[in-house]
Amino acid sequence: MQQDWIWGLIGGLMIGAGAGVFLLINGRIMGASGIIGGLIDGSGRDTVSERIAFLGGLVAVPPLLVPLYRNVDTHVSHTIWVLVLAGLLVGAGTRIANGCTSGHGVCGISRFSLRGIVATAFYLLGGALSLVLFRHILGVI
């Protein structure tokens, strides 16, 4: 557990490298919700193959590294209503706000975008309130 922050930092550098490749080579901002959302609502019609290729890498590469770890426990919830409600909130919220942790957080804050900074402040606030409500008050997660 002591080394968690080192792995966090290394992982963060890799995430930044991924976003850097997408920006410098493809000329695009790496935002997971925008890339997925553009496929769902059709707004990304002109860049479908690029979006699918990005998501292909995102889905296919992590399992190749999983064997390097003794066990990868995602601690995912097994409660159906939690997964459904959380999914709906994340899907609708990211599209209404036009970005998530990768787009507003990683790509926005790093160029001092006011929108990115405000969005990050509010989704962190939303997350903290969510933990207060669902963990500390209701005790369901």
Next chain:
Amino acid sequence: MRNFFAFLSGGLFGAGLLVAGMVDSAKVQGWLDIFGDWDPTLAFVMGGAVGVMFFVWIFASKREKSYLGSPMPGPFPRLVDRNLVLGSLLFGAGWGLAGLCPGPAMGSLSFNGWEGWLFIIAMGVGMAMAPRFKGWLSTFDRSTLEAPPCENIPEEERALARNSRAPAR
């Protein structure tokens, strides 16, 4: 070529999420649980990623086109509006509830069981419904109807749109 580098970028992103431990929903919730047993790891993840991108943006600002010749993203929009704030709050609430945001949810899909798939499907439905939610949000605020410059829309139609919204208030 674009697809190759998009795949590479997605792969780096996913590998980074795994290495950083962001695919672990308990860790993410630990980060958001500032009133409980707080886990600061994600600050290092965010710091590392933002740190790299800070230099990438400096480099990118000197280029007019990407290495594959497509235009670089323009200057960021400065508008901070209701959608940005309320959307982010909703997203954060969901992020805290399940400990998953879109990137890690996709990255862990292959080893996250039926639960991961259920979350992704619900997320897709939420994304598809987002325009409707936006419509509901705007019924509370007449100014969002006035805000966009719509020179191409005749005044009668604009008045019509205003009146059709009025009863909802």
